[in-house]
Ligand code: C2E
Ligand code: CA
């Protein structure tokens with residue numbers, strides 16, 4: 475605060491640098507706190523070497539540091555200092571206990587008075603810029619920009635209103651049919667979440683699911699989705715619309731909750747649906763995170779009778795070694811391979827290979843994102859089991875989906 479007041483008096487700028495070490499947690503967890511502490515001390519020494527007399531370095535706690543540079547002439551001068559001195563100095567090896575460790579850092583910068591006059595505001599803005607630096611691949615620096623602030627505010631707004639979305643009944647499930655690739659009759663439906671935001675309109679999941687994951691809100695939201703999806707499945711059966719399965723997307727955080735297994739069991743009990751009519755879609759990334767624990771959890775789900783599918787298959791990195799050990803039923807080939815299949819031979823080869831691989835280990839294979847008849851023909855010729863995509867139907871509100879089912883009951887959905 476003192477620096478800011480002085481600068482104001484002298485009509486100078488002050489730069490606030492928010493510095494966070496990249497992947498410090500990994501070093502700390504794998505090499506021990508003793509080594510972690512040594513590294514933090516070494517970093518503090520290096521940071522002190524980058525500044526001039528009158529500037530300050532302080533540690534905020536954890537692996538976060540703040541530098542205050544006074545008497546700054548221009549943003550360029552700050553950029554130069556970070557790029558030419560600070561970042562290279564941190565990148566140099568740090569000798570801790572006779573071992574050389576390498577770290578990098580991400581830096582966010584806010585400048586007084588341009589980016590704010592209050593110390594709190596400057597801190598917030600520098601912190602936001604630091605996150606942007608992390609987001610753009612770490613080991614770099616970013617200056618605060620007003621659009622960054624708008625984005626942060628929008629995010630905050632979404633976060634706050636998302637907390638009430640379930641209670642206010644603003645969430646809605648759409649259903650997209652999955653069809654048998656050969657007979658082309660509906661075998662199931664994937665539940666896809668939407669949020670009818672009072673001011674921002676109908677929001678697609680990519681705009682709010684990442685926020686729901688970061689804030690942990692995905693857990694109650696995911697439970698709501700699971701329960702609603704099962705209720706709809708039960709309604710379709712009772713209305714004589716067919717024995718369809720309902721597929722539900724499960725996020726990593728939800729899957730890792732200790733109570734996940736119980737939640738599924740409770741929902742199956744309260745909705746009374748046949749466990750075999752519930753399919754959980756998990757991504758490869760979720761599976762590979764803690765293989766042994768996942769195999770145990772998945773085996774318990776299988777024992778309950780629930781089906782398991784690997785979503786977006788081909789985009790993460792599954793070890794084929796493990797794939798065989800997971801008690802899964804189905805692979806869903808990622809949309810990107812299917813949609814480029816006709817123009818890109820590599821994607822066609824990947825699609826065929828996934829189908830072959832899946833069949834070899836006894837799994838069903840679904841292709842999602844089918845938009846054209848030619849794609850369907852190819853998929854049929856390579857014995858793909860199920861198809862899903864705009865060519866058949868877009869995700870629809872529950873009412874429309876029921877109409878769609880009623881029209882296609884007993885006959886192939888498409889002639
Ligand atoms: P996903 O699981 O890969 O879902 C398929 C996405 O592909 C859906 O987008 C669907 O509308 C879209 N799609 C289907 N057929 C076609 C097609 O022929 N062409 C094209 N271009 N797109 C097609 P949506 O509904 O926007 O969902 C996006 C993602 O959000 C989903 O990807 C899933 O990862 C996530 N998501 C949706 N609902 C939930 C949910 O309830 N819980 C969780 N955790 N994630 C969800
Ligand atoms: Ca999915």
Ligand code: CA
Nearest residue numbers: 785786808842
């Ligand atoms: Ca998918």
